[in-house]
Amino acid sequence: MNQATAGQERIAIIGAGASGLALGWLLSRAGKQVTVFEAAPRIGGLARTFDWHGIPCDIAPHRLHTNDVDVLNAVRALVPLREHRRHSRILMRDKQIQDPINPIELLMRFPPATGFKLVWGFLNRPKLPETSFEALALNRYGRGLYDFFFEPYTKKMFGVTPAEISVTWGREKLRSSGLLDVLKRQSKTFFHTFWYPQQGGYQAILDAMQARIRGEVLLNAPVSGFDLDHAGRIGAVRYRQGGEERTFACDRVFSTIPATYLARMFGEDLALRFKRIQLVYLDIAKPEVMPYQWVYFGDGDVAINRMAEFKHFHPDLPPTDHSVLCAEVTMDSDHAESDVIQALTRYELIRPEEIRDSLVLDEKFGYPVYDKGFEDARERAEALFGRFGNLHCVGRNAEFRHIETDEDIASAADCLRGIYGTDSISLGA
Numbered sequence: 001m002n003q004a005t006a007g008q009e010r011i012a013i014i015g016a017g018a019s020g021l022a023l024g025w026l027l028s029r030a031g032k033q034v035t036v037f038e039a040a041p042r043i044g045g046l047a048r049t050f051d052w053h054g055i056p057c058d059i060a061p062h063r064l065h066t067n068d069v070d071v072l073n074a075v076r077a078l079v080p081l082r083e084h085r086r087h088s089r090i091l092m093r094d095k096q097i098q099d100p101i102n103p104i105e106l107l108m109r110f111p112p113a114t115g116f117k118l119v120w121g122f123l124n125r126p127k128l129p130e131t132s133f134e135a136l137a138l139n140r141y142g143r144g145l146y147d148f149f150f151e152p153y154t155k156k157m158f159g160v161t162p163a164e165i166s167v168t169w170g171r172e173k174l175r176s177s178g179l180l181d182v183l184k185r186q187s188k189t190f191f192h193t194f195w196y197p198q199q200g201g202y203q204a205i206l207d208a209m210q211a212r213i214r215g216e217v218l219l220n221a222p223v224s225g226f227d228l229d230h231a232g233r234i235g236a237v238r239y240r241q242g243g244e245e246r247t248f249a250c251d252r253v254f255s256t257i258p259a260t261y262l263a264r265m266f267g268e269d270l271a272l273r274f275k276r277i278q279l280v281y282l283d284i285a286k287p288e289v290m291p292y293q294w295v296y297f298g299d300g301d302v303a304i305n306r307m308a309e310f311k312h313f314h315p316d317l318p319p320t321d322h323s324v325l326c327a328e329v330t331m332d333s334d335h336a337e338s339d340v341i342q343a344l345t346r347y348e349l350i351r352p353e354e355i356r357d358s359l360v361l362d363e364k365f366g367y368p369v370y371d372k373g374f375e376d377a378r379e380r381a382e383a384l385f386g387r388f389g390n391l392h393c394v395g396r397n398a399e400f401r402h403i404e405t406d407e408d409i410a411s412a413a414d415c416l417r418g419i420y421g422t423d424s425i426s427l428g429a
């Protein structure tokens with residue numbers, strides 16, 4: 001039975017991750033009732049937190065860093081946040097180097113031949129037509145830095161070469177115009193500080209949104225399809241709960257699930273690819289493994305992309321004699337855990353006998369991959385979903401945009417303002 005009161009718009013939200021909960025919270029602030037359907041037995045999606053050996057663990061490091069003052073203030077009003085100074089490094093060719101890359105350090109710390117290639121490459125940057133991420137990276141940084149970092153890291157992250165990745169990836173992610181900006185550390189990517197909840201893990205932000213929702217959040221309630229009304233709009237959501245097929249009659253639906261999943265509910269296949277991430281958690285028998293919140297591994301032959309040590313996000317935790325790491329692996333591997341242990345041993349961060357426990361989580365929808373030509377498939381998705389008039393897609397995987405929670409929240413607010421008007425939807429106090 002629908003919970004909405006008579007005369008109120010009946011609103012369904014699919015997914016209780018950051019986007020679904022942000023939509024529910026903002027709609028509730030606007031006086032509306034919502035019903036949120038979540039397939040999993042818990043909220044949070046990719047921004048969830050779980051306790052493991054007494055330490056709050058996120059799905060890889062989750063940090064709030066945003067240039068959007070309205071979003072930041074809104075989140076700060078939801079939950080007490082602490083500002084942390086960023087401590088991170090890049091591990092590469094058996095050295096620890098500054099993050100973001102500092103070209104002067106590369107010149108000083110690597111053999112002269114490497115330094116020569118970096119400088120020569122930069123001074124002789126080509127002017128290629130920007131038809132791929134490869135062309136963009138070569139034009140901005142030159143062959144030396146491309147071979148040194150961009151090619152191996154991109155291959156590791158996406159499983160294909162930068163030549164097969166869309167230039168849109170570079171334009172969105174390398175939010176600097178060249179080496180000078182890298183040196184000056186300007187851009188959203190090169191942040192010095194970030195925000196994190198004072199208590200609990202990153203999910204504390206989502207818990208606070210959920211607590212403010214007017215209506216209900218149904219767990220273990222996967223949506224499987226829709227019924228259309230006589231006008232061709234979505235008239236009801238079909239979902240399963242307690243082993244039964246149910247329907248929820250609605251006037252409007254917000255979907256935050258991956259675009260490819262949603263398309264399949266309408267019998268369509270989209271040529272959009274997501275990268276799976278394996279997260280390898282290790283409980284290590286020493287109080288601290290490294291003095292950094294996270295490190296990147298730049299080498300193409302090291303399975304880890306990035307690794308976090310969660311203790312550094314929780315300065316108030318009582319001292320412990322052990323510490324939990326989380327390594328992200330996007331290389332296709334059937335032995336991610338042993339690959340991670342091998343890499344950490346190579347970099348002398350741990351010894352195998354120090355591992356007290358391990359856990360591997362598999363996230364099928366880790367990153368939207370901007371393969372060349374993905375823009376056409378994304379436009380097709382927009383046209384497909386747009387034809388119903390009352391179906392709206394919000395969030396990283398639903399919109400197929402490589403965004404973070406601050407942008408998910410901003411996107412939720414923008415979408416709602418487009419429907420209900422700027423005056424009805426506010427992030428402000």
Ligand SMILES: Cc1cc2nc3c(=O)[nH]c(=O)nc-3n(C[C@H](O)[C@H](O)[C@H](O)COP(=O)(O)OP(=O)(O)OC[C@H]3O[C@@H](n4cnc5c(N)ncnc54)[C@H](O)[C@@H]3O)c2cc1C
Pocket residue numbers: 014015016017018019020021037038039040043044045046047059060061062063064065221222223224256257258261277328365366367394395396397398403404405406408
């Ligand atoms: C490795 C990694 C690191 C990240 N680091 C950061 C960071 O530092 N800072 C930051 O701000 N962001 C970060 N992000 C991004 C952030 O996690 C996402 O932007 C955000 O969690 C996306 O939220 P969402 O609600 O759009 O999607 P999701 O979190 O994917 O939520 C979708 C929800 O829908 C549910 N669902 C799926 N199918 C159905 C169905 N049929 N019916 C009902 N429910 C369904 C899922 O169970 C899930 O709970 C990171 C992401 C990853 C993968």
